[in-house]
Amino acid sequence: MNAQAATNVITDQMGPDFLLAVEGLTVSFDGFKAVDDLSFYVDENEIRVIIGPNGAGKTTVLDLICGRTKATSGSVKFKNTELTRLKEYEIVRAGVGRKFQNPSIYEDLTVFENLEISFPRGRGVFGALAFKRDAEVIGRVEEVAQTIFLADQLHQRAEYLSHGQKQWLEIGMLLIQDPELLMLDEPVAGMSVAERKKTAELLNTIIKDRSVIVIEHDMKFVEDIAHKVTVLHQGKILAEGPMAKVQADPKVIEVYLGH
Amino acid sequence: MTQALSPRFKNLIGLLLLAVLLAVVLPLVLEPFRLNMVGKYLTYAFVAVGLVLCWGNAGILSLGQGVFFGLGGYAMAMYLKLQSSTLEATKIQSTPGIPDFMDWNQITELPFFWVPFKSLPLSLLAVVLVPMAFAFIVSFPMFKRRVGGVYFAIITQALAAIMTILIVGQQGYTGGINGITDLRTLAGWDIRTDSAKTILYFVNVALLLGAIGLCLLVRGSKLGRILVAMRDKEDRVRFSGYDVASFKVFVFCLAAALAGVGGAMFTLQVGFMSPSFVGIVPSIEMVIYTAVGGRLSLFGAVYGTLLVNWAKTSFSESFPELWLFGLGALFIAVVLLFPNGLAGLYRSHVEPRIDAFLGRKGRSGSTPAPAPAE
Numbered sequence: 001m002n003a004q005a006a007t008n009v010i011t012d013q014m015g016p017d018f019l020l021a022v023e024g025l026t027v028s029f030d031g032f033k034a035v036d037d038l039s040f041y042v043d044e045n046e047i048r049v050i051i052g053p054n055g056a057g058k059t060t061v062l063d064l065i066c067g068r069t070k071a072t073s074g075s076v077k078f079k080n081t082e083l084t085r086l087k088e089y090e091i092v093r094a095g096v097g098r099k100f101q102n103p104s105i106y107e108d109l110t111v112f113e114n115l116e117i118s119f120p121r122g123r124g125v126f127g128a129l130a131f132k133r134d135a136e137v138i139g140r141v142e143e144v145a146q147t148i149f150l151a152d153q154l155h156q157r158a159e160y161l162s163h164g165q166k167q168w169l170e171i172g173m174l175l176i177q178d179p180e181l182l183m184l185d186e187p188v189a190g191m192s193v194a195e196r197k198k199t200a201e202l203l204n205t206i207i208k209d210r211s212v213i214v215i216e217h218d219m220k221f222v223e224d225i226a227h228k229v230t231v232l233h234q235g236k237i238l239a240e241g242p243m244a245k246v247q248a249d250p251k252v253i254e255v256y257l258g259h
Numbered sequence: 260m261t262q263a264l265s266p267r268f269k270n271l272i273g274l275l276l277l278a279v280l281l282a283v284v285l286p287l288v289l290e291p292f293r294l295n296m297v298g299k300y301l302t303y304a305f306v307a308v309g310l311v312l313c314w315g316n317a318g319i320l321s322l323g324q325g326v327f328f329g330l331g332g333y334a335m336a337m338y339l340k341l342q343s344s345t346l347e348a349t350k351i352q353s354t355p356g357i358p359d360f361m362d363w364n365q366i367t368e369l370p371f372f373w374v375p376f377k378s379l380p381l382s383l384l385a386v387v388l389v390p391m392a393f394a395f396i397v398s399f400p401m402f403k404r405r406v407g408g409v410y411f412a413i414i415t416q417a418l419a420a421i422m423t424i425l426i427v428g429q430q431g432y433t434g435g436i437n438g439i440t441d442l443r444t445l446a447g448w449d450i451r452t453d454s455a456k457t458i459l460y461f462v463n464v465a466l467l468l469g470a471i472g473l474c475l476l477v478r479g480s481k482l483g484r485i486l487v488a489m490r491d492k493e494d495r496v497r498f499s500g501y502d503v504a505s506f507k508v509f510v511f512c513l514a515a516a517l518a519g520v521g522g523a524m525f526t527l528q529v530g531f532m533s534p535s536f537v538g539i540v541p542s543i544e545m546v547i548y549t550a551v552g553g554r555l556s557l558f559g560a561v562y563g564t565l566l567v568n569w570a571k572t573s574f575s576e577s578f579p580e581l582w583l584f585g586l587g588a589l590f591i592a593v594v595l596l597f598p599n600g601l602a603g604l605y606r607s608h609v610e611p612r613i614d615a616f617l618g619r620k621g622r623s624g625s626t627p628a629p630a631p632a633e
Contacts, residue, residue: 089497105495129481131480
């Protein structure tokens with residue numbers, strides 16, 4: 001079903017069923033167009049991988065979708081809601097989760113507290129004051145900790161985790177929000193071989209029932225998970241399609257894979 | 260679960276130790292004059308406690324807390340001034356019934372913003388609400404526009420300067436450089452007597468312990484953890500669905516309200532309020548108290564305030580011109596050598612020994628540093 005959805009994407013561009021529709025997205029920093037008239041569509045339950053050389057604008061695309069960078073022009077529609085006009089926290093609450101490239105966790109808090117803060121309840125000032133650590137919260141935190149291999153580290157301060165464990169923790173913090181669209185920026189960067197393998201396994205369990213956009217350089221990893229690959233180069237799409245097709249594309253080989 | 264209870268238990272012990280020190284030991288040891296001085300120091304501790312939340316926990320350094328201290332202090336002073344400006348007491352003025360300094364400045368009618376301060380309940384509300392409202396107006400646009408760090412610190416410092424200039428310049432409405440003086444009674448009760456000062460000292464201690472209790476509750480809630488999270492990784496909090504700015508506004512307003520209460524208690528115990536407690540120097544001094552005590556420790560902030568003020572009084576009695584240099588050196592030394600202040604020293608050197616002494620379960624008294632009593 002996923003594979004089928006993936007092949008339909010190009011022919012069915014205007015359909016209302018896309019979870020995410022990016023159209024004509026442009027951002028320019030002092031005249032330099034980091035992302036230039038970009039359009040792509042992500043289906044429900046699709047795993048999309050974005051690859052491309054350094055400076056191609058991959059991270060900027062994620063920044064634009066989650067509102068961290070404001071678009072110069074173009075639109076980003078998530079479930080037919082325009083995201084470019086929303087604030088970051090509103091985009092998160094709409095169901096878009098974002099993992100940063102460097103593990104972005106709260107070092108001074110415990111693993112439990114890290115996960116608890118990401119639990120989607122009591123997000124206003126007074127909601128946070130009145131927030132109770134009830135059975136539902138504890139159950140969900142423990143469940144997620146189990147998934148991210150940190151069940152026995154719950155009361156450890158996050159700063160004492162290894163690099164790989166920090167990456168998992170941040171993935172767990174997204175997981176507990178249960179977003180419909182999950183965006184991961186180089187989730188296996190800087191990991192050992194063993195950690196990489198475990199992470200691939202982890203990603204394979206968490207990407208069920210949601211759409212995922214992943215930025216990754218590790219081709220083996222990309223091959224394993226991608227339904228469809230988008231190759232970015234100088235802010236534009238160089239190629240798009242299934243991994244096999246993209247890998248055979250001479251333009252892609254020239255600017256990226258050949259290196 | 261026992262692990263989760265332990266910090267709460269330590270906080271209770273810390274609060275209890277502080278209560279015993281302030282409400283039993285110091286009143287027994289000190290003569291009324293010195294006790295009143297400690298009372299004055301403790302009014303700064305309200306600001307320091309607020310700064311622990313605002314600066315230590317949330318990472319928002321404000322160099323303008325004197326403004327909020329002053330607003331609370333002036334709110335109280337205005338009420339007290341109107342109390343002592345009865346027709347009877349001011350009958351020699353050209354306009355009887357208004358504060359003397361207004362009369363000296365050819366003002367013939369009580370300005371509209373003084374009118375609410377005829378009422379004690381309204382004045383008490385103003386002590387808390389005016390600093391909060393002002394903090395909100397100042398911080399809301401800044402935090403929404405993501406002004407933070409050094410820029411926020413500099414703007415708050417400018418605010419302290421502006422406020423001083425405003426108060427000094429508007430002599431007819433504010434009492435100018437002299438401040439509001441000659442305060443006598445609170446709802447008919449003479450605050451100048453020794454017994455009144457002792458009672459006010461205990462009221463101050465009770466309010467301070469209450470303020471610390473409130474801050475402990477805030478810190479213990481999820482909001483407290485979000486503040487810490489924001490300090491570490493603001494973007495992560497934002498992309499976890501929180502409106503970061505509103506949390507910052509909240510903690511800044513809370514610190515301002517506490518500073519306002521401190522200011523009001525200052526006016527009551529010292530008997531006047533003047534712009535010299537509003538400006539840049541007092542605002543920075545208050546940050547130093549927090550830094551010396553340990554900017555992460557609510558109890559440390561109180562001990563730091565007492566210690567620095569005690570040192571200030573002792574030093575400036577003997578070497579008045581050297582004190583400011585000493586204070587500056589102290590600040591630099593703390594920042595460079597003991598970034599977590601007294602509380603940090605306590606945690607790294609004293610607490611482990613207490614824990615070891617009490618055995619593995621380690622249920623011990625927390626943060627109090629060696630008491631800086633005279």
